[in-house]
Every structure is written in C-alpha cells, then in structure tokens.
Amino acid sequence: QVHLQESGPGLLKPSQTLSLTCTVSGGSISSGNYYWTWIRQHPGKGLDWIGYINHSGDTYYNPSLKSRVTTSIDASKNQFSLKLSSVTAADTAVYYCARVFVLVSTDLFSQDHYYFDSWGQGAQVTVSS
Amino acid sequence: DIQMTQSPSSLSASVGDRVTITCRASQTISTFLNWYQQKPGKAPKLLIYAASTLQSGVPSRFSGSGSGTDFTLTISSLQREDFATYHCQQSYITPWTFGQGTKVEIK
Numbered sequence: 001q002v003h004l005q006e007s008g009p010g011l012l013k014p015s016q017t018l019s020l021t022c023t024v025s026g027g028s029i030s031s032g033n034y035y036w037t038w039i040r041q042h043p044g045k046g047l048d049w050i051g052y053i054n055h056s057g058d059t060y061y062n063p064s065l066k067s068r069v070t071t072s073i074d075a076s077k078n079q080f081s082l083k084l085s086s087v088t089a090a091d092t093a094v095y096y097c098a099r100v101f102v103l104v105s106t107d108l109f110s111q112d113h114y115y116f117d118s119w120g121q122g123a124q125v126t127v128s129s
Numbered sequence: 130d131i132q133m134t135q136s137p138s139s140l141s142a143s144v145g146d147r148v149t150i151t152c153r154a155s156q157t158i159s160t161f162l163n164w165y166q167q168k169p170g171k172a173p174k175l176l177i178y179a180a181s182t183l184q185s186g187v188p189s190r191f192s193g194s195g196s197g198t199d200f201t202l203t204i205s206s207l208q209r210e211d212f213a214t215y216h217c218q219q220s221y222i223t224p225w226t227f228g229q230g231t232k233v234e235i236k
Binding site for chain 2: 047049060063096103116122
C-alpha cells in the first residue's frame with residue numbers, strides 16, 4: 001500500500017517561493033506505471049490540478065500556473081517536489097500530492113486513462129504578510 | 130480548458146436513499162471521467178475511473194455511467210459513511226479539470 005506525505009513550510013509572505021516535498025513510501029517513485037502530481041484546494045472550494053512529473057522527469061504544468069511552477073523528482077529519496085514562485089494570498093490553499101495511475105490502452109486508436117489513485121493527507125499553506 | 134459542471138451543488142438525503150449526481154463536460158470526453166469522494170478535512174479518495182470502473186475496495190453500492198459529455202454517479206443505498214463531497218474529474222485533455230463538487234448531507 002503506497003503512502004504519500006507532504007512536507008514544507010505552512011506560512012509564507014507574499015512574493016516568497018512555496019516549496020513542498022512529497023515523500024513516497026510503500027512503492028518506488030521510479031515505476032513506469034505512474035506519474036506524480038500536485039493538486040490544490042482553496043478554502044471551501046473545488047480541486048485545482050497543478051501539474052505532473054513522471055519518473056523520467058517529463059513535466060506538464062497547468063497553463064494557469066505554468067510561469068510560476070517547477071517540479072522535480074529525486075528517485076534516490078523516493079520524493080518529488082513542488083516550487084511555486086511569487087506567491088500571493090490567492091495561493092493560500094491545501095496542497096495535495098498524489099499518484100497518477102496510467103492505465104495503458106490496449107486499443108491502438110485510444111489514449112491512456114489517467115486517474116489519481118493515492119493521495120497525501122494535504123498540507124495547508126497560508127500566504128500572509 | 131474543459132469545464133466540468135456538477136449538479137446539484139448540494140443535496141440532502143436519508144440513509145437508504147438512492148442518490149444520483151450528474152457531471153457534464155463542456156466538450157466530449159469519451160469515458161475519460163473519474164469520481165472522487167472527499168470527507169471534511171481529508172484528502173479525496175478515488176471511487177470510479179474510466180466513467181464506470183469501480184476502484185478496488187470501493188463498495189458496490191457506488192456506480193458510474195455515461196460517455197461523451199454527460200455522466201452520473203449513483204449511490205444505490207446511501208450509508209452514513211457516504212455523507213461527503215463528491216468530485217468528478219476529466220483526464221481526456223490537459224489541463225485535467227475537476228467539477229466544483231457536490232456535497233451530500235444528512236436530511
């Protein structure tokens with residue numbers, strides 16, 4: 001049973017860089033069947049997908065945050081990380097790391113399915129001066 | 130971006146009720162639709178993927194259906210532990226997007 005755990009500062013000032021790390025246990029972050037992702041949830045709101053990284057270091061970022069987001073992976077520590085620069089109060093949210101299961105299509109003409117099958121407990125990040 | 134719209138935003142139901150939640154995509158997404166359950170203060174939990182496939186360990190009272198733009202999540206007989214917020218999510222086109230959530234409350 002894989003387990004994910006977020007860690008990092010919970011309080012930032014405007015213009016600082018948010019840095020979170022997700023430690024994966026119970027499974028290898030280098031498995032080719034998975035991507036690794038970040039999702040955030042503003043207070044009382046829905047879920048916003050930030051982006052993913054795979055074991056090869058390939059990334060995709062939501063265009064809404066792309067200019068400020070960087071992710072990285074450290075296979076030796078079984079961890080992946082999120083950096084979000086120039087934060088404002090609008091970045092106050094609970095940040096979740098999650099595993100993306102890649103369900104490879106057996107149909108030559110169909111694409112793979114992706115879904116978030118394991119989640120960390122979430123890390124509250126507050127931006128305030 | 131593909132917009133996902135859930136209805137209703139909230140509902141009140143009793144234990145034993147049949148509950149249906151709808152999710153509509155702003156464009157066709159085939160069956161690239163997933164459902165999650167979230168309880169207060171907790172991370173979401175995967176219930177259904179590929180529109181209708183039940184995740185391992187999820188009770189069979191949960192079911193999903195639909196394709197194209199219209200999808201439903203059905204709870205055949207609501208249990209006390211099912212009171213939560215439910216989110217749909219499309220994985221057809223990046224950026225992957227979620228619905229706004231449907232809160233299921235006790236009547």
